[in-house]
Amino acid sequence: MNLLLTSSFPMKNNELVAEVIRNTGNDVRILYTAYSENSRKFCERVKDYGFTTIDYLNITKGFNSKEVNDYDVILLHGGNPFTIKERMKKSGFHEFLPAAHPLIVTTSGSTMVLSNNFEIFNILYPKMKKDDFVGLALFPCEIIPHYQRYKKKENDIKNFSRGKKIYAIPDG
Numbered sequence: 538m539n540l541l542l543t544s545s546f547p548m549k550n551n552e553l554v555a556e557v558i559r560n561t562g563n564d565v566r567i568l569y570t571a572y573s574e575n576s577r578k579f580c581e582r583v584k585d586y587g588f589t590t591i592d593y594l595n596i597t598k599g600f601n602s603k604e605v606n607d608y609d610v611i612l613l614h615g616g617n618p619f620t621i622k623e624r625m626k627k628s629g630f631h632e633f634l635p636a637a638h639p640l641i642v643t644t645s646g647s648t649m650v651l652s653n654n655f656e657i658f659n660i661l662y663p664k665m666k667k668d669d670f671v672g673l674a675l676f677p678c679e680i681i682p683h684y685q686r687y688k689k690k691e692n693d694i695k696n697f698s699r700g701k702k703i704y705a706i707p708d709g
Contacts, residue, residue, distance in 0.1 A: 538634070538635060538636070538637055538641065538675065539639075539640045539641065540640075540641050540642075540643065540651070540675065540676060541554065541557055541558075541640060541641070541642045541643070542643050542648045542651075542676070542680060542704075542706060543642060543643060543644050543645075543648065543682075543706065544644070544645055544648070544682035544683050544684070544706040544707060544708050544709075545615075545644065545645065545682075545683070545708040545709060546612070546642060546644055547579060547582040547583045547585070547586060547612070547644075548582065548708065549709070550708070550709035551586075551709055552586075554642065555586040555587070555588075557640075558586075558588070558610050558640065558642065559587075561609045561610055561639075561640050562609055564589075564590060565588060565590065565609045565610060566590045566592075566607070566608045566609045566610070567583060567588055567590060567591045567592070567608060567609065567610045567611075567612060568591075568592050568593075568594055568605060568608040568610070568611050568612070568639070569583060569591055569592070569593050569594070569612045569614065570594045570596060570605075570611055570612060570613050570614065570630075571593070571594070571595055571596070571613075571614035572595065572596060572597055572614065572616065572620060572621060572624040572625075573595065573597070574595055576593075576595075576614045576616075577593050577595075579614060580593055583612065592608075596624060596625065596628040596630045597624055597627070597628055599628065600628065600630065600633075602633045605633065605637070605639075606637060606638045606639065608639045609639055609640065610639050610640045610641075610642060611637065611639045611640070611641050611642070612642045612644070613641065613642065613643045613644060613647035613651075614644060614647060615643075615644035615645030615646040615647055615648070615682070616645070616646045616647070617646055618646040618647075618649040618650045618655050618658060619667055619669070620646075621646050621647050621650045622650045622669075622672075622673070625650065625673070631673050634651070634673065634675060635673075635675060644682075645682040645683065646682070648680045648682050648706070649672065649679075649680050649682065650672055650673060651672060651673050651675040651676065652672040652673075652674070652675075652676060652678060652679050652680050653672050653674050653676075653677055653678065653679060654670045654671050654672045654679060655670050655672055655679060655680070656670040656679065656697075657679050657680075657681055657694070657697060657698075657703060658670060660690060660693050660694055660697050661681070661687060661690065661694075677702065678701075678702035678703060678704055679701065679702070679703045679704070680703070680704055680705075680706060681694065681703060681704070681705045681706065682706050683706075683707070683708055684705035684706060684707045685707045685708065686708075
């Protein structure tokens with residue numbers, strides 16, 4: 538499995554991410570994968586980077602793993618990691634991911650879900666009061682997406698991260 542962990546793709550200023558995607562081959566076929574129909578509009582932002590073959594998949598409506606594996610790139614939409622995890626598990630998409638052949642590009646909340654765990658969420662959003670932070674463990678560390686947004690919590694993040702492997706990913 539090939540993973541590219543991002544904080545904000547396909548938002549602005551992500552040329553490095555777009556370049557990695559371009560390097561997967563000619564006429565890159567991209568599948569934008571999300572968890573609700575509201576996310577479909579982000580396909581247009583992927584097109585802004587010059588990609589032309591972009592299909593949309595709302596995994597809550599089902600999917601065919603053989604067809605999904607025919608793409609060069611699977612983009613995972615971001616959002617609330619608890620919702621993402623719940624919808625991936627309910628659809629069975631979480632079982633497909635470890636053996637996926639395409640490059641998987643994660644965004645924000647989906648990046649957190651694919652990690653070991655996302656307990657750091659408690660530090661970033663202490664008022665949310667969630668308790669199931671177990672990730673899908675597709676890579677061995679925690680992620681803080683949008684790191685530049687949490688400057689005021691830097692001391693709390695440093696205290697939490699002692700003895701842990703945590704990577705911070707800024708937007709762009």
